[in-house]
Amino acid sequence: MPRNVIDAVQGTLEFLVLKTLSWGPMHGYAIGRWIFEVTNAELDVEQGTLYPALHRMEDRGWLLSSWQLSDTGRRAKVYRLSAAGRRELAARLADWKRMVAAVDRLLVTAPERG
């Protein structure tokens, strides 16, 4: 399996899940697919780690969940953002942008030739 970009950035998974759910309620598999597809398979979430993360975020109160019956008649657990989750997402987005800007500035600075 190719080295996953996700592993490089700690806590990014939660960030991605928050962002994904900002589009609307989804079940776990759909969240994984969404991240995979939207990022053109660049960020392939290791599915096994997704569920513990979802449960952790639910315990923290960022996610709400409900059970729905799927088309195939199975119980599916559907997650959506809570108000706290939305606040968390906003905060992390701001952080992320600041960091990207900072990293960006650092990278574009060329050493002075002397």
Added chain:
Amino acid sequence: MRSEEPRWRRYLRFWGRDSARDADDELDFHFAAHVADLMQRGMTRSEAESSARGVFGDVTAIRAELHERGAHRDARLARVEHLRLVLADLRIAVRTLARRPAYAAAAVSTLALGVGAATAVFSVLDGVLLQPLPYPDAGRLVVLWERNVPRARARNVVSVPAFETWREQSTSFVALAGLVPDRITFTDRNPERVYGAAVSPEWFEVVGVAPRLGRGFTAADAVQQPQPIVLSDGLFRDRFGGDESVIGRTVVLGERSVRVSGVMPAVFEPPSFGWLEDGQRYWVPFVPDPDNRQWGRFLLVLGRLRAGTTPAGADAEVERMAAGPGVFDERDEWSADAVGLIEEVTGDMRAQGLAVALAVALLLLIAITNVAGVVLVRVRGRADELRMRVALGASRGSLLRQLLAESGAIALCSLPLAVLLTFAGVYGARRLLPPELPRLDEIGVSWPAIALCAVVLVIATIVIGLAPLVMRRDRASVAVSTARVVRGPGMGVLPAVEIALALTLTVTALLATRSVLNARAVDPGFDAGVLVAARLSLTSDDASGDARRLAASRLERLLAAEPSIDAAGLVSFRPMYAGNPATGVLLHGSDMEPVVSDVLVATAAYFPAAGIDVVEGRTFADADPVQVAPPVVINRTLARQLGVANAVGARITVRLNDPFVEGTVVGVVEDVRLSGPLVEPRATVYIRHADWPVNTVDVVARARTSKARAAVAIRSAVRGLDPRLALWDEMDVERTLHSATARERSLAAVLSVFSVVALLLAAAGVYAGAAVRAAARRRELGVRLALGATPLRLGSRVLGETALMALPGVLAGIAIVLAGSALLRRVLFGIAPTDAPTLAAAAVLLIVVSLLASLLPAWRASRTEPGAVLRME
């Protein structure tokens, strides 16, 4: 998968959350969705399944993680939910209570009273009886006594040979120390007598406290001259102003010169037991020598047990050694005991403490029963509401929770009041209990007592809350039980229980009070009321016998000249002083078993001054010449025990130090209770001071008007004899006599308070019971009235029922008293726990109180309006 699900889990799902199932379902759904996705892209099912599993990672581990996280969450949610429910119930319960302030106040204050009293009493007992003494590993300190087997005399002081044998041969002890009371008389500008002790060098190791300055003394130091001395911090400050340069120097203290070896810490309190009770302010060495080995029994012995040895083990060892060769010459007469120091110090208080503890436990039980009764009435009043709730589907749990919340609310509200009462009780105990009780200053509200009472409060909550359910006959369901509650037998049982407990307390209080009255009525054998006494040494300790005789007669003349003194005499030890020696007395030349007698040395003037009556013959005449067979006076008990028809004129041998005193009995006097009203008088022989001129004596003076003035007169007479003489232990004899019964009086007072409270609570319980029964039967009473019963008959019927209910309570109470009679016997004086008049009086009292308490309900019942009742249907 679903078919594999255990049945119990489905059962759980029905009742609540099942996070494990949820996690499984979620993962199942994930795989199904993934497989479906992959198949849509052309994979076969088996390819899709293996691929889905492949990208997922370790399914088992993740499943386990989810399960664990879910279980935590479930538990937390359950706790939160439970707490919310409990809080809601408590809120409702408090609101319900607040709507009935009188009911609430009664229940809350009753419970607080019971719990507060119990916590206070247990705190006091914990401080006085249970807390370890202030020495390192104090549980390992034991006191060793000899025991005279044929005379059943325990706690006899120890002979030097016995002490030495134990010290050398016993294996139970790390160290053993012998102690003898010692004293220094200062005759300088600040004349005073200071008590200390001569102790074996091991003593410091035994108590486990080292001097804070300098050091103790070793066996080698002990035989040096001048003698080493270790001072208490107090004496060091008083006599040397805390000057540390005195350590190691030789100084003159009173009549001897000593080398100051060390100073004990200020906080050190020497163990006081036996005759050491005056406390010790210094310590000098005690060294066995050929002389004191012959002195007979005079040593106190304190030992420190080896780790892992118990006082009982040490006791067995010294007893075994006593039975073997070496310790005692008369092996069948003497044995030995080892007693834990804490038991030695608190000794006879343990029975009294246990009695008070049991009494307060009874009081607490009454309080709980009382509150349970009141709550029961309230719940019955709400039986309709409860039935309705059951009909509407209230669960068993929710009903139980509500009942518990009601009693919990009462318990919670009573907590602050109970805490307040506890502190007040402990404060009161410190202020009001007689200072004669040991370790009174060590008491405070103690944590073990608080913990105990917290447990009691929780149990009380449960008992009170569930009382309405326990009272049912049918256990099928709460719905039925709440219906039955109204008719159940509960309201008869609770007041009967209260009556039983209150009767027990009342009987105990009456018995204790009668004991005190008995003790007060005892004739001590002397006129305690008008006597003052003080102790002094007539001359220096090395003065001749003649000098002492002379000083004694001069002092008596000076005392006789004092206008505020009616009469005064000298005696070696005044009554209540407890320090006199005892020895065997027998008829001269006979081979009878010697009678153990207290030996007192007195002047002729002592008997009339103290008010000791002459039964036969006469007392001494100082004019009697000093003879070979000097005159002696014996008391009634000794005369009886000598078994001689006419004691006056008999020759007796008093086995005092060599040579024995051979005396002629010139008179028999009345018995004197030397150790207080509670102790039977012992045989006593009086030897004339002129024949046995001891130096240290008590002046006993009969006050003409005021005892204070007589005390001043004693001082001025002694000053007239020699201004450098120290007087000590000045005492109002009556007060000493009074303080000898301090424990008995406090016991009676505490029990009386308890019993009054118990009576009030029981009366309240009976009232509530009668009121409820009368109310429940209004219809029946109405019908009876309509059918021609007179109000008087109805009223007396209700009263009769109360009496009928009180009777089993009274009988049960008497049974409790009889069951506890072994303990009671140990704290009573001059009255048996089974004293029929006391039992009868208490029974009548309880029945009268019960009848009085049900008068009001009976009157109400008799005023039932038949028409109104019948219309209610």
